[in-house]
Amino acid sequence: MLQAFTGKVLLLFLSLWEIWMYYQFLYATCIEKTQLLKWQRVVMQISIWSIGILFAINRNILFFSHVMFLLGIIYLILILWMVEKKDFIFLASITIIYFSSVALLDFFFAFLGMCMIEDMFAENIYFSGHQIEKIVIYFCSRSCVACILNGIKKYGAEKSIDRFKYIFLVIGVFFSILVRGYQVIISDMAMGRRELQGSKSLVSMSVVIAVLIFLMILWVKNRILQEENNTLVMEEQLQHQKYCEMVEVMEQNRELIHDTKHHFLVVQEYLKNEEYENLQKYIKQISDEFQRTVPKVYTGIKILDFILEQKRVVAQKSGIRYEIDTMLLTGIPTTEQETCALFGNLLDNAIEACCLVETEEKWIEIQINQSNQLLSIEVLNTFEIPCIRKQGVFETIKEERSVHGYGIKSMRRIVDKHQGLITYEEKEKIFITKITFFNV
Structure with a gap:
């Protein structure tokens, strides 16, 4: 009697823990907990207890119920939509992914348990209400979820992931189909309609989930790269527009001087x-x-000369010695828009690095040379804070890395587009950026 009561209490605890982690997952990814009103918190607490109790009662009867699985998801989606009023598709996708993942983990450890106890699986796990083996399976799967949740909180998660809602919806649908498929398999095995094949089911499940996760990562990464590329192009367009406006003002001033x-x-x-x-x-x-x-004429390329002069004014206002060693160029491979982005970001980075130097010895030197079909651009500047290198690529040292660092990516994208070469070098508190274009 005492053992049965303890088992029921543990099942209730594990079910409440599962729903509680669901909300913690939402807080870490898409909901600002600090902005919730009192009534919203109360509604969430009620949903934790109500669904947790229903899950515990159901699991005391059967290892997994597809009907209770669907009812729980629908109930929580409606509660969440009532409380948060966010995009319904996004909320549904996140909820389906979470509970499908928990269910798949339950099946994974259930198949593992099947390999260990074999013929006792149906009696001790599938139909039993409170056997220790069943509770251990639930505990292991929820412990895995807790570890994943802890990783999300530790390393941070972007709160604007709703732009991936359709990707999440597809993933959720795939996961729910897997849940239904493996639920049928495990129930058939428990009822004797299918031979107990825990090891085979375990391997097939691992392979399918691994492939799905791999495809999901590729899909999301491709989407992020597309968005980054669009952001870089937009930034280049804005820079080009800004410099064109300044060139126009300069022309007007020349007319006034004339x-x-x-x-x-x-x-x-x-x-x-x-x-x-x-x-x-x-x-x-x-x-x-x-x-x-x-x-002033430095290279004979109108937009480039203007950028060099404009950055000279900015540097001198910041107390930075600014030297230009260049020659008249026959041409450059980049468009006006790309020239604005490339040299604007290149010189902005040099100026920002010099501004962090506490001593008076801060300077920037620009060398641009053209020989035959080779165009060489070299920018040297003093620096104080060591740069961050990740996989051979320098990253921004600004605190908000999620909204900075596009300048470096933009430069590399432009150089790669024209089959050029960009390298970075640190030498005795001097940072050197070299860009080479071929067949100019």
Whole structure:
């Protein structure tokens, strides 16, 4: 009697733990717990106890019930949608994936138990209400879920994963089909309609799940790379637009400088006739438009010269010595948009690194040379904080890495597109970036 009571209590505890971890998984991936209202927390607590008790009662009768599995998922999806009001498809996908994964883990350890106790499987696990073997299986699968949840919390998870909702939906459907398939297999084995083949089922299940996870990782990674590429292209377009606007302003200033003599004649005429009020209005009119910019020629490539000069002004304002050693170029392989992104990010990185140098010895040196069909670009700058290298690639040192680091990726994408070569080197507190284009 005492053993039966203890078994029921343990089943209730494991079922409550499962539902509690479900909400912890949601908090770690898509729900801000701190923003929940009191009534929302109460509703979630009620759902934990209600579904937990129903699961425990059902598992006291049968190892796995597909009807209870579906009812539990539907109930929690509706509760979650009522509380959070997020995208229904996204909430349904996340819920199906979670409970399907728990069920598949239950089947995995059940097949493992079948290999150990063989003919006693039906009596001790499938139909038994509170045998220790059954409780151990539930405990092992939920312990695995707890480890996965701990990893998600430890390494952090992106809270904007709802953009992958259709990928998650497909994964959830596949997992639920697997659950149904293996539920039929395990019930047939328990009822004697099929030969006990725990080892074969265990191997087939492991292979199928491994393949599905592998395909899922490839799919998600491909989607992330596509989004990153779109972000890089958009960033390059914005940079190009910004520099084009600045070039236009520079052209307007050149026109104003050219027309200065005409402005002097007008000013002299107003002074001669003592029309001081009109003179004041005229001076205000031209001063509002006049932004003096002295155009400089470094390479003969208009947009590149403008970027080099604009970054020189930024560097000097930050107290950075800025030297340019270049020559007139016959051409560059990149488009205007790519030129803006490549040199803009390259020089921005150098300036940011120099700004972190606490001593007065901070400088940037730019060398651009062209020989025959070879274009060589070299940027040297002082730095203080060591750079992070991962798999041979330098990463951003900014704190918010999820929203930074696109500049480095953008440069590499452009260089690779034109079959060039980009290398990085650290030498005695000097960071060297070398870019080489061939067949220019």
